[in-house]
Amino acid sequence: xxxxxxxxxxxxxxxxxxxxxxxxxxxxxxxxxxxxxxxxxxxxxxxxxxxxxxxxxxxxxxxxxxxxxxxxxxxxxxxxxxxxxxxxxxxxxxxxxxxxxxxxxxxxxxxxxxxxxxxxxxxxxxxxxxxxxxxxxxxxxxxxxxxxxxxxxxxxxxxxxxxxxxxxxxxxxxxxxxxxxxxxxxxxxxxxxxxxxxxxxxxxxxxxxxxxxxx
Amino acid sequence: xxxxxxxxxxxxxxxxxxxxxxxxxxxxxxxxxxxxxxxxxxxxxxxxxxxxxxxxxxxxxxxxxxxxxxxxxxxxxxxxxxxxxxxxxxxxxxxxxxxxxxxxxxxxxxxxxxxxxxxxxxxxxxxxxxxxx
Numbered sequence: 001x002x003x004x005x006x007x008x009x010x011x012x013x014x015x016x017x018x019x020x021x022x023x024x025x026x027x028x029x030x031x032x033x034x035x036x037x038x039x040x041x042x043x044x045x046x047x048x049x050x051x052x053x054x055x056x057x058x059x060x061x062x063x064x065x066x067x068x069x070x071x072x073x074x075x076x077x078x079x080x081x082x083x084x085x086x087x088x089x090x091x092x093x094x095x096x097x098x099x100x101x102x103x104x105x106x107x108x109x110x111x112x113x114x115x116x117x118x119x120x121x122x123x124x125x126x127x128x129x130x131x132x133x134x135x136x137x138x139x140x141x142x143x144x145x146x147x148x149x150x151x152x153x154x155x156x157x158x159x160x161x162x163x164x165x166x167x168x169x170x171x172x173x174x175x176x177x178x179x180x181x182x183x184x185x186x187x188x189x190x191x192x193x194x195x196x197x198x199x200x201x202x203x204x205x206x207x208x209x210x211x212x213x214x215x
Numbered sequence: 216x217x218x219x220x221x222x223x224x225x226x227x228x229x230x231x232x233x234x235x236x237x238x239x240x241x242x243x244x245x246x247x248x249x250x251x252x253x254x255x256x257x258x259x260x261x262x263x264x265x266x267x268x269x270x271x272x273x274x275x276x277x278x279x280x281x282x283x284x285x286x287x288x289x290x291x292x293x294x295x296x297x298x299x300x301x302x303x304x305x306x307x308x309x310x311x312x313x314x315x316x317x318x319x320x321x322x323x324x325x326x327x328x329x330x331x332x333x334x335x336x337x338x339x340x341x342x343x344x345x346x347x348x
Contacts, residue, residue: 116228142333143316145313163235163238
């Protein structure tokens with residue numbers, strides 16, 4: 001695949017992920033819903049799986065995590081933006097690892113059982129892993145410092161919190177793999193304007209939201 | 216190789232669901248439902264804490280409560296800047312902070328701790344203990 005095309009894909013899917021975390025995530029949090037779980041198991045896993053199946057380029061999801069995390073840092077509201085940015089970047093890296101380990105080498109061999117199992121494992125691992133990474137990195141960058149015992153005693157809660165993410169992931173991944181197999185394509189002459197346009201729109205909306213809150 | 220994954224992945228998925236369910240049951244069973252707060256090994260009700268301690272507010276967060284530094288001094292902490300403070304919630308969530316953070320912290324009526332100088336990960340709900348070490 002052309003590097004330029006892959007880069008544009010990373011930018012647009014990473015921006016869509018970051019946009020959903022900043023705008024939809026904040027809205028879900030205001031409604032008192034478990035925003036972290038819903039954002040990871042539906043939006044993050046959905047966008048990561050879709051891009052992985054469509055582009056089939058290892059490394060792309062890591063890049064998407066970096067773009068989405070950067071966008072989250074541009075919107076320092078709606079909860080702990082630093083924790084969220086770390087979690088998003090870690091989720092991109094964890095998805096990359098688990099998808100590589102679990103996916104069949106031949107793309108057509110995604111049976112329904114495999115899709116369901118992958119959804120549960122990847123969603124759980126990505127959510128719990130991202131949660132753990134924030135619990136380690138956030139204290140490190142704060143003035144309080146990191147204490148291992150605080151992490152250890154909270155491990156059962158983190159493992160328990162991933163259950164809902166696993167169940168939702170078991171629906172998201174098969175649904176996204178089904179959608180990804182549909183013949184949807186953009187002509188080359190429309191690809192770059194569309195991807196760059198969507199990415200720029202996401203960044204503009206998030207920055208405008210930041211400025212509106214500041215004002 | 217592929218046949219291996221076809222069998223292994225559903226088993227791993229089931230194990231993950233068992234792990235998630237088991238830890239959920241454990242977390243609910245281990246939940247501490249006490250309404251009092253132990254500060255430096257002394258137990259107080261929320262009303263007592265609000266009676267003995269000075270108030271503090273964070274206007275930007277629209278939150279008010281009692282000043283954690285004043286509460287700890289009233290609870291008999293000496294040489295406070297040489298100690299660390301572990302704040303523990305009913306669900307087991309805990310965070311350790313230093314005196315500088317305590318001076319920017321407050322405890323609300325609904326037993327939630329906030330720090331103006333720390334990320335949201337340091338907000339602890341349903342506080343049951345503040346340990347001094």
